[in-house]
Amino acid sequence: MNQRILFFDLARCVAAIAVIAIHVLAPYRNELGTIPFNEWLTAVTINGFSRWAVPVFILITGALMLSDQRPFDAQYYLKRRLGKVLIPFIVWSLFYTYLSGWSAMGFNAEVSWEVLLNSYHHYTYYHLGFFYYFIPLYFVIPFLQIMVRKHGDRSVYAFTAVWLFTTLLFLLKIDGPWSHELWLYTGYLPLGYLLYKLVPLNKMTVGVSVLLGGLALLITVYMVVDVSVVAEEYTVGRWLSYKTLNTVLAASMVFMLCRYCGEGLSDKSNQVVGFISKHSLGIYLLHPIFLWPMKAFGWFQGHPAWVIPLWIVVSGTGALWLSWLVAKSPKTSWLLP
Template sequence: MTQRVFFFDLLRCVAAIAVIAIHVLAPYRDLLGVIPLYEWSFAVGVNSMTRWAVPVFIMISGALLLSDTRPFDLKYYLRRRVGKVLLPFIVWSLFYAYLSGWSANGFDATLSREVLFNMGQHETYYHLGFFYYFIPLYFVIPFFQYLVKNTDDSALYALLSMWLVTTVFFLVRFDGLWSNQYYLYSGYLLLGYVCYQKLATTKSVLSLVTLLGGAALACTAIAVICGSIEQQQYTFGRWLSYKTLNTVLAASMVFMLCRYFADRLSERSQKVISFISTYSLGIYILHPLFLWPMKAYGWHQGNPLWVIPVWIILSGSGALALSWLLSRSSKTRWLLP
C-alpha cells in the first residue's frame, strides 16, 4: 500500500474515533455542578479537542475529488458520487426515524412519525446532521474542480484567504452573507486540496501548523470550560462550531500531522488502520446503534475518564463488526458505500 493511500486511511480512522468520542461524552456536557468539576472538565475538554473530526472528513473529500484530473462526466458523477451517498442516507434516515421512537420506556409511535415528517428540515438522528450539509457540497465540487484546473495558485489562495477571514467573522458573530453554512463548509474542500497538493510536509510547515492548531485547541478548551464555569451552565458560544477559525486550524493540524506520520507507522499498524478505514463510513452511520443503550438506560453514569474510552471501544467495535457483516453480501453492501 502506498503512503498516499494510507495517509487517507489514517485520517479516516482518527476522524471516526473523534466523532464517536463527541457522541459518547454528550450526556456529561450538562452536568456542571452535578458531577465533580474535574470529571465535567475532562468530558468537555475532550469535546473541545475533537471538533475537527467532521471538517477532516470534508477535507478528505476535497483533497481526493479536486485532485482528480479526469474530464468531468456529469452522469458518472451523479451516479457514482452523489447517488452512492444519497440513497443510503435516505434509507438510514428512515431507519433512525424509527429508532428515535424507542426509549427505556418502550416505543413512541407518535414521536417516530413526527421525526419522520420533519426529515426534510431536520435529521432523524443526531449524527445524520452531517449529511445535510455534506451532500449539498457535491454540487459545489464541480465548480471547484474547474477552478483548480483552469486558474493559477494565486486565485486559489485568494479565495481560500477570503474564506479564512469569514471563519473569523463567524467566530466573533460578525454575520452577513458570508455566514451561509454551505459557503463556510465548502471552504474545507479547498483547504483539503491545498493541504494535500500544495503544502510540503517540511519541519517548518509542520511546526507552524502544529503551533497554530495546538493554540486553537487550547483556546477552545479554555474558552468553553472557563466560560461555562463563570456562567454556572454549559455554554460555548461558537467555539465548538465547525465553521470557525479555531476549528479550521485544528483540522489543518490533524491533516498535516497524519500526512507526515502515516508512513512512519509499522506495517502491522498500517494493516489494522487500513481495515478500519475501509468501514469508516459504516462506523459513522452505525455507532449510535451501540450507544443507544448507554443513552436510553443512563449507562454513562461513572467517571468519564474511564466511561468515555470504554464506550468508544464498545460502540466503535460494534459498528465496525456490523459494517463488515453488511459488506459481505451484495444485497446489503450498498447501504454502507
C-alpha cells in the same frame, strides 16, 4: 501502499474515533454543577479537543476531488459520487427515524412520526446532521474543480484566504452573507486540496500547523469552560462550531500530522488502519446503534476518563463488526458505500 493511501486511511481512522468520542461524551456536557467539576471538565475537554473530526472528513473529500484530473462526467458523478452517498443516507434516515421512537420506556410511534415529518429540514438522529451539510457540497465540487483547472493554484490560495477570514468573522459573531452554512463548509474543500497538494511536507510546515492547531484547541477549551462557569451552565458560543477559525486550525493540524506520519506505520498497523478506514463511513453511520443503550438506560455512570474510552471501544468495535458484516453481501453492501 503509497503515501497517499496511508495518509487518507490514517486520517479517516482518527476522525472516526473522534466522532464517536463526541457522541459518547454528550450526556456529560450539560451536567455542570450536577456532577463533580473535574468530571465535567474532563468531558468538555475531550469535546473541545475532538471538534476537528467532521472537518477532517471534508478536508479529505476536497483533497481527493479537487486533485482529480479526469474529465467531468455528469452521469458518472451523479450516480457514483452523489448517489452513492444520497441513497444510503435516505435509507439510514428512515431507520433512525424508527430508532428515535425507542427509549427505556419502550416504543413511541408518535415520536418517530414527528421526527419523520421534520426530516426534510432536520436530521432524524443526532449523527446524521453531517449529511445535511455534506451532501450539498457535491453540487459545489464541480465548480471548484473548474476553478482549479482553469485558474490554477493562485485561485485556490485566494479563495482559501478569503474563506479563512470569514471563519474568523463568524467566530467573532460578525455576521453577513459570509455566515451562510454552505459557504463556510465549502471552504474546507479547497483547503484540503491546498494542504495536500500545495503545502510542502516537512518539519517546519508540520510544526507550524501543530503550533497553530494546538493553541486553537487550548483556547477553545478555555473559552468554553470560562463562559460556562461564568454562566453557571454549559455555554459554548461558537467555539465548538465546525465553521470557525479555531476548528479550521485544529482540523488542519490533524490533517498535516496524518500526512506526515502516514508512511511511518508498520505493515501490521497499515493493515489495521486500512481495514478501519475502509469501514469508516459504516462506523460513522452505525455506532449510535451501540450507543443507544448507554443513553437510553443511563449507562454512563462513572468518571468520564474511563467511561468515554470504554464506550468508544464498545460502540466503535460493534459498528466496525456490523459494517464488515453488511459489506460482505452484495445485497447489502450498497448501504455502506
